[in-house]
Every structure is written in C-alpha cells, then in structure tokens.
Amino acid sequence: MRLCVRFVFVILCCAFVHYGAARAEAQYLNPKIVEKKVTIRSAAILPAKVEIVKESAKGSEMMVAESADISVSVMEAVGYTLQQKKISVVPNQFEPASMDDSRKYQLADIQTRYDALLPKLVDKSKDVKKARFTLGDEVMLLNVHKDADVLVFIRGQGRMFTKGKTAFSIINIFDLDFPFATITVGIVDARSGEVLAFTKPLSASKVLKDKKALNKMIEKSFKKLPATSTP
C-alpha cells in the first residue's frame, strides 16, 4: 500500500516536470509604470550573469563556457521580448574587448550594486509595487547611450543533470530534486536608479538550450509590462 502511494506520487511528479507545470512567472511593476508616469522607449541591456552547473551523482561541476553562452542567449531573448513591446534596445556598449579598465570597473561596480540588492528583490518582490528599491543615481556613472531610459539587469541560475543524477532524482523523487532554471530580470531607471520592473520566471533547465522556449519564457515573464505606445 505504502509503495503504491509512492508510485502514484512519482507519476504525478513526472507529469508535473514533463509538461513544464513547474513553469511560473512572477512580475512586479513599479507604480510609475502602472500609472504611466514613466514610459520606457529605449533600454540598455547590461551583460547578463547566468550561471549553470552540471550536476552528477558525484556533485556539481562548473560550466563556465556554457554559462557565458547561455548568458548571451538570455540577453538576446530579453532584447527580443523588449522589441516585441516596441522598446528599442541601444547597441551593446559593454563588449569586454572594447572597454578599458576604468570602464570595466564602472560596469562591475554597478553590477555589484544590483547584486547586493538582488536578494531583497527576490525575497520581497512585491515591494517593487511600493517603489521600495533603488540603486541610486550612481547608475548614471555608467554613461550609457543618452537615449536609454532604463538599464536591464539579468541574472540566472540553472542546473543541468547528467544521466546518473537524473536516475538518482527519479529514484529519490520525494526529495523533489529537479533540474531547473531561474532567471531574474530587473529594469532600472537609467537616471534615478529606481527599480521599475522585476520578473523572476522559473522553468525546467532545458529551456536554456532551446531558443524558442527561452524566448517564450521571457516573453511570458514580461506580459504585464506595457508596450510603448506614447511617442
């Protein structure tokens, strides 16, 4: 009987994972966006930081090169989604090869400021609606393209399972240990540093390698963000 209950649970869990039922999008908008006090026409996307690890039965392994590739893919997906919303994306000013040390430092410092705020953003995402979070006007030190209304910060984590780990996770299905990908996107006013929008889609990690699925996931996570309508 006990085993029977376990098997039913296993089947339910498999269905949950297989059909991507775990996919959930959470999006939070600053009242300035909701009340249309601020209109986003143009965005500067900062280099994404998406870290993925390979999980085997023997533990985690870094995937530095793959993480860099996926970071670029996620940036492209976010850019594509913004363009769908009629928000233009300014040319990338942050190619490592084109930056001198001081420019690299400025970028790193702003990214650090965002990283320091991120745990609070994730924990209390609803407070974005209360306009609680800001990076301060230090964001202006980045001197991004003058047309850019906002800066877009992308962070992510993902776990890729090897066959061995997949086997263990299926056998130990009650541990609820699955490969997943979480991506967070923060949209910040390019002048005041105020967090205008924040999304944190969660999905099975396979989307990271599937451009279409990735685009769809990001698109869904921006569903509430109004498209630019005013000139």
Place this chain on the structure above:
Amino acid sequence: MSSKRSCQVFLLTLCLLLTSLPASAARAPRVATPKPIVFEPVVEEQFVFGKVDQDLLSEIKLLDERFEKEGAVFHEKNLDTYLTRVGMAVVADKKLENVEWKFRALRDPTPNAFALPNGSIYINTGLLALLDDENQLAAVIAHEITHVSERHTYLRNRSLRKMMLAMNIINTIGNWNPIGGPAGLAISLIASVSPFMLAISILGYSKDQEKEADLEGLKAAAAAGFVPDGMPNSFKAMQRDVEGEQLNSFYSDHPKLQERVNYTSSSISADARKLTEDEAKTAKSDYLAVMEIADRHNVELAINEGRFRSAVFVSQKLVSLHPESTENVFYLAESYRTLGPRNAELTDQQRTSGAKKKAAKTRAKRTLEEQDAELLKTPEGQATWKVNSEKAETLFLRALELNRFNASAHRGLGMLYERLDRKHDAAGEYAKYLELAPNAIDTERVRRRLAVLRESMN
C-alpha cells in the same frame, strides 16, 4: 542464512562502510601538532592528473579569464609588480605541473584572499588595506601558495565527489529501504544520520587543509626571508573585524582566528627573527606607501558596497601616511559623509555575538537607505550624523585648502549640503564641480542633481 537475512546484513554493512569511509578519508591529511620551524627542502610528491582534475583545471582557466573580462581584477602597475615580487620570493623556484604563478589584486572590499589551482593567487583590496606590512602580505600569499602546491583544490574536489556519491547512495537506501523490523529501522536511522555526518566530514577536511596551509605557508614565507611573525600578525589584523561580520557560525571552513594566531605563534621558534619597534614602524609606512593607490580604490569600493566603517578605517590610514595629501583627506571626508548616522567604530555592545547577528539580519532585510532612515529616527543616530557631517565638512574644506582645484571635494560638499538641506550651498558646490571637471564621468549625474535642486528652490 536466508536470502532476506543476507540482504539485511549486506545493506547494514554497506551503510556502515559508507558512513565510516569519509571519516577516515578526512582524518588522512590531519596535520601534526605544530613544532618549531625547521627549514627542510620540500620534497614534491608526484601528483598525477586524472580526467576529473583536467576538467576542473580547464574550467578554472576560463574562470580566471572571466575575472579579467568582468573588471574584477585591479590593475595598477606598481602594485602588480610589488605583488609579483613578494609572491615569487615565496614561490622561490617551485615549478609545478599545470601551474603558472600569478599574483593579482581583486576589486573586493571584503578581507579575503584565495588561490585557483592553476596558480592564480587573488588578494582582495579589502585585505590588502587591512594588513600592516609586507611580512603579513607574504604570509597571506604563502598560505595561498600552499593550497596550490599541495593541490588542495584537486584533492578536495576528488574527495567531495566520492562523498557526494556516497550521500546519494545512502539517501536512496533510506528512501527505498524495503526491509522491516529492527534491521530496517537501523538502516533507515543510519541513512538519515549519515548525510549529515558526511557533510560534517566534507567541511572538516577543508579545515585541516587550511591548517596545513597556515603552517606550511609560515615555513615558506620564513624561508623566503620574511619575518615569521607575519603569519600570526596577519590573523590579528583580520581580527579587527571593522564591520562586525565575524560570527561564531556553527561551522566555518577556516579555523577560528584566535586559534590560528595561537598555533602559528607556537610553531615559531624562539630564536626566529623579529622586527624591532623602529623596523616595524618603517615596514608599516613602506607598505602603506606601496598600497596608497589600491587603498584609495578600496575606499571607493567599500563605499559602493555600503562598508562605510571600512572606508573610514582605510582612509584614516591614508591620512596618517600623507596628512597633506588633498586626495587622502578627500577620501576621509567622503567616508564620513557616507557613514551617515552610523558610528565610525563599533562599540563593545555592537561587538557582541548577539548584536552582530542582529546587524546581519538587518543588513539582509533592509536596504542601506532604510537602515539610514531607521537610525536617524533615534536620538543616538541623529547625534552621530551631526558629528559625522561636521567632520565631513571640515575635511572637505581641508582638502580644498590643500588644493582649491580639487573638484571631487566640491562635489562631496555639494552632496553633504544637499543631504543637510542646504540647497543654495549645495547648488553652489555642484556648479563649482562642473566648472572644474567638465569632462568627468559623473558630469551628467551632478548636472541632473543641480537641475533638480534649482527647480526645488524656485
């Protein structure tokens, strides 16, 4: 023996075996009781690279490149040369397979240093600023070199992999234990306790490596001609805990600092070279002079990351080195301005474990602006802000006395006055800044602030 009985015995034996395996593995590299330093030539044991190690190495190399690309490494010609000189003195002629020694400063205001197994040693600017002299720096570097030369990362990686596999197997046995009765209960019990014990073993292994790195590093630094006291003194420097972050956590990968001071001190022989008071003074000022630019950079980083007490601590050091330097005085002023309603040094009460835990919780929950606002609601916070703002103003004016063209001091004063709601004064200072530094990177930022101020004044 029935097949069910033999199955029970097999599972029990397996559980016990897996539980005891990592514990014995963890005991293997335990370091013997410290003895006075004896300078013996180091005999290299052959480390054979397996596929797992090669895979790790290639990932590490990419990570190393990423630090450079992402602007995490601080480059300043004199500092780079200095770190390389001290590092190579400790390395001596040690040549290791798949190791290329590099010594770099990492743009991070937290006091830390680490080594990558490919020979890249990173010392945070926060630690460089906390140390007092070259001997302490050599000790820190020697500690990290030992991690590389003893192949600690590879060994830990191998050990972790074995333990993780064991944990997964034990976990599976626990989840799918079909055996009933006392034997089944025993298996379930062992399976549920074992992952916890394994986790402890994993961490304990690392603690032994740290101790080994301390003691072997001490030997290496002394052999390179540095004063052996540098090692315990570097721990004493770290004990300052300027930000009140050192918590007595349940388990940390490094032995406690006082413990490290004790065992490294007791391993130094009585006749080992020591610095006289004058030598120590000279060593300190020489070191500070080399670190001046890195320290200034670290003050900026500390302010950016909300480590205001560290910023005050380091800029005070800078001013003590060159009290007539307008830049150094400016950095101290800026540190006091951003310190806001916080006290510059932690009180005894703030140093208690309970207070540190409470402060850590507040940091995790509240933004810096919210922390400021909360402190300013209290009479103590208001009084502290009054003192800090007065100090900041005096220092900004002093920086301008030393060099009236110091544009940054005008900007700092502008920000201070803006916060004190002295709008006219703030606008005047911003205007002077824009006049003196029309092409600075923050021109747009200051211009915007000035525009907002002028609008609010009309």
